[in-house]
Each structure stands twice: as structure tokens, then as C-alpha cells.
Amino acid sequence: MRSVIRTFFRGVRLVMTPFMLAQEKLSTPKGMERTPEEQAQVDEACRELALYQFRSCPFCIKVRKEIARLNLPIETRDAQHDANHRQALEQGGGKVKVPCLRIEHGDGQTEWLYESSDINRWLESRFG
Structure with a gap:
């Protein structure tokens, strides 16, 4: 019974993925405008960030x-298809759960932030 349920949901995911990705493309908002100096500071700060994600995960789409x-x-x-990223996520964050934002702090510590709402709130407070 468990394998039947798993197969069913894999089929649903297979059918829904193209629609979800198309919806993401069509509804992604235009990026905010900054001065070149401000954008350079943001670009520098973002070098310390990495988003571990699955391409068709609805919560990952929300963060993207x-x-x-x-x-x-x-x-x-891509923690779904890249074994190295999946392993790094599991070792660093403690679990393979996406989305996960890896934040490297200036003091050398690394923070692993899970949950799309928490990630979006952190991004807004830091860069909004």
C-alpha cells in the first residue's frame, strides 16, 4: 500500500512540475531598483549566502x-539532483530539508536557516 501511495504522489509531482515552473516564470516580480553603489554592497553581502533547494518545491519557489x-x-x-550539495546540506544543517539558506557570518560561523517564511522574513529585514 505504501508503494502505491508513493507512486501516486510521484506521478502527481511529475505532472505538476512543468505547471509550477511556468507559473513561477510568469509571476516572478520585477526586482527592486538600487543605486549602483547600493547594489554593489548587496552583491558583496550575498556572496556569503547560498540557497539549498529543489527546483519544483513550492516553498523553494516562494523563496526564489x-x-x-x-x-x-x-x-x-540543487540538493535534489546534486549529491555533493545534498551531502553538504545534511552535514551542515543536520537534515535534508529545503528550502534552506546557508548564511556565513563574518566571524566564521555558519547558520542554516530553514522554513520559507523565516528565510523570506530574514531576507526582507536584511535587504528590504
């Missing part, structure tokens, strides 16, 4: 839209 809205050049890392 916020990243686009805030015009942030944050590196995205």
Missing part, C-alpha cells in the same frame, strides 16, 4: 520569488 523581488544574486544549490 522573494530573492527576485529583492534583486539578490544568491547562489542556488
Whole structure:
């Protein structure tokens, strides 16, 4: 029974993925405008950030839209299809759960922030 349920949901995900990605493309907001100096500071700050995500995860799409809205050049890392990123997420964050924002602080400490709403709130408070 468990395998039937798992197969069903894999099929649903397979059918829904193209629609979700198309919806993301069509509804992603335009990035906010900054002066070149401000954008350079934001670009520098974003070098310390990385988003671990699955391409078709609805919560990851929510975070990617916020990243686009805030015009942030944050590196995205595919933890679904890249074994190295998946392993880094599990070892650093303690679990393979997406979305997860990896934040490297200036003092050398690394913070792993889970939950799309928490990530979006942090991004807004930091860059909004």
C-alpha cells in the first residue's frame, strides 16, 4: 500500500512540475531598483549566502520569488539532483530539508536557516 501511495504522489509531482515552473516564470516580480553603489554592497553581502533547494518545491519557489523581488544574486544549490550539495546540506544543517539558506557570518560561523517564511522574513529585514 505504501508503494502505491508513493507512486501516486510521484506521478502527481511529475505532472505538476512543468505547471509550477511556468507559473513561477510568469509571476516572478520585477526586482527592486538600487543605486549602483547600493547594489554593489548587496552583491558583496550575498556572496556569503547560498540557497539549498529543489527546483519544483513550492516553498523553494516562494523563496526564489522573494530573492527576485529583492534583486539578490544568491547562489542556488540543487540538493535534489546534486549529491555533493545534498551531502553538504545534511552535514551542515543536520537534515535534508529545503528550502534552506546557508548564511556565513563574518566571524566564521555558519547558520542554516530553514522554513520559507523565516528565510523570506530574514531576507526582507536584511535587504528590504
